[in-house]
Structures are given as structure tokens and as C-alpha cells.
Amino acid sequence: MLLHNKDIPLIMKGIMKMVMSISQPMVMELGKLLKYNKNSIRRAYTNLNNQLVLKEKYNLMGEDILVLTPHCLQKSSCPHKITNDIYNCKRCGLCDVDNLMMLKEKYGFHFRLVTGGTLARKVIIDLRPKAVIAIACERDLLSGLMDVKKIPILAITNQRPEGPCINTRVNITDVEKAVLHFIKE
Numbered sequence: 001m002l003l004h005n006k007d008i009p010l011i012m013k014g015i016m017k018m019v020m021s022i023s024q025p026m027v028m029e030l031g032k033l034l035k036y037n038k039n040s041i042r043r044a045y046t047n048l049n050n051q052l053v054l055k056e057k058y059n060l061m062g063e064d065i066l067v068l069t070p071h072c073l074q075k076s077s078c079p080h081k082i083t084n085d086i087y088n089c090k091r092c093g094l095c096d097v098d099n100l101m102m103l104k105e106k107y108g109f110h111f112r113l114v115t116g117g118t119l120a121r122k123v124i125i126d127l128r129p130k131a132v133i134a135i136a137c138e139r140d141l142l143s144g145l146m147d148v149k150k151i152p153i154l155a156i157t158n159q160r161p162e163g164p165c166i167n168t169r170v171n172i173t174d175v176e177k178a179v180l181h182f183i184k185e
Contacts, residue, residue: 013052020045021146042138046155049145053152058131058182062108065182066129067175068144070136071115072165073097073158083113099172107179109133117143124148131182135170154178 024045031041071083075095082088082097091098097113104111110127114120117140124132132153134144141155156178159169 013055016048016052017149020048021149024142024146039138042142043157046138046141046145046157050154053154054181056152058152059184060130060182061184062179063110064130065107065109065133065179066124066127066131067100067104067109067111067133067179068120068123068135069097069100069111069113069170070140070158070165070168071113072168073100073135073170074113076166083115086111086113095167096170096172100170100175103172103176103179107183109179116140117147120144121147124151133175133178133182135175137164137168152182154181 027041028038030036031038073095074082074089074097078092078095080088080090086097086101089097089101091101100111103109110129112123112127114123120134121144129151132148132151133156134141134153135156135158136144137160138157141157145153145155156170156174159171161167161169
């Protein structure tokens with residue numbers, strides 16, 4: 001149905017999400033036995049999740065959306081740490097935080113940089129968004145998708161030109177498209 005751009009009945013979506021959740025650990029183990037790339041498997045799960053979320057129509061306000069990013073999106077040499085307060089950012093343009101701040105100002109969503117999954121879950125509990133746009137590596141995205149069940153999440157894999165967890169990047173166009181998918185028209 002997804003491949004042919006057909007509508008998916010609500011019960012079928014629920015079943016698909018349940019199967020994804022149950023099958024994920026087994027598929028990861030099978031992939032390990034077959035020496036299959038873990039990130040490819042994780043990416044397949046996040047892509048399936050995104051397809052399910054993109055099949056739905058939303059009518060949210062900007063303040064109903066949370067954009068969550070890892071702290072490694074900030075330039076590692078930056079002296080202005082923004083994990084506690086994004087407004088500490090001096091907007092120099094050396095990392096993608098400035099671009100995300102511009103999108104935040106344009107659409108009014110919540111934007112948080114977090115140091116890990118525990119803090120990400122706490123932010124979601126505290127803010128209670130109606131939708132989340134999560135930016136992270138495949139492992140962290142899949143972990144978050146398995147933990148948060150009742151909120152639609154669009155997962156965007158970060159780019160790691162310098163390797164994992166340092167000076168990562170994100171495609172700002174992808175983030176804006178995700179925001180526009182959720183936002184009221």
C-alpha cells in the first residue's frame with residue numbers, strides 16, 4: 001500500500017507499528033548473523049515510520065511541534081554551549097543551529113538540543129508536543145521511535161562528515177519539509 005501510495009486503514013497502521021516494534025530486535029539479531037549493516041536496518045525502520053507518518057494529514061500550529069536535535073549538531077569548538085539554552089547561540093553560521101533557529105522563528109516550533117535519549121524523552125514529557133521532528137543518527141532515531149509510541153515522529157538522519165558525534169549536520173530543507181507536513185495550512 002505504501003509503495004503504491006494507497007491509503008492505509010487506521011487498524012492496519014496500528015498493526016504495522018506493533019509489528020515494527022516487536023520485530024525490530026529479532027531483525028537486528030538476524031542482520032548481525034548475516035553480517036548486514038546495522039545502520040541500513042535501522043534506516044529501513046525509520047523510513048517505514050516516516051512513510052506511515054507522511055500518509056497522515058495534520059493540522060497543527062507551530063507551537064505543537066518539537067524539533068529535537070543532538071548536541072553534536074553544534075560546532076565542537078564553539079565556546080557558547082547551548083544544550084541548556086539555545087539562545088546562547090551567537091548565530092555565527094558555522095553549524096546548522098543558526099539555520100534551525102531561523103526556522104524556529106519562521107514557524108514557531110519548539111527547538112531543543114539534547115545530550116541523549118534520556119533528556120530527549122524528558123523534553124517530550126515536559127513539553128507534550130503533538131508531533132516531533134527528530135534529528136539524530138540511525139541508532140538514536142530508532143531507539144526514540146521504539147520508546148515514543150503515541151506521538152507522530154518524523155525521523156531525519158543527521159550527516160556525519162567528521163564521523164559520529166562530532167560536528168554533525170542536517171539537511172535544513174528536509175527539516176522544513178517535515179515542519180510543513182505537520183503545520184496547519
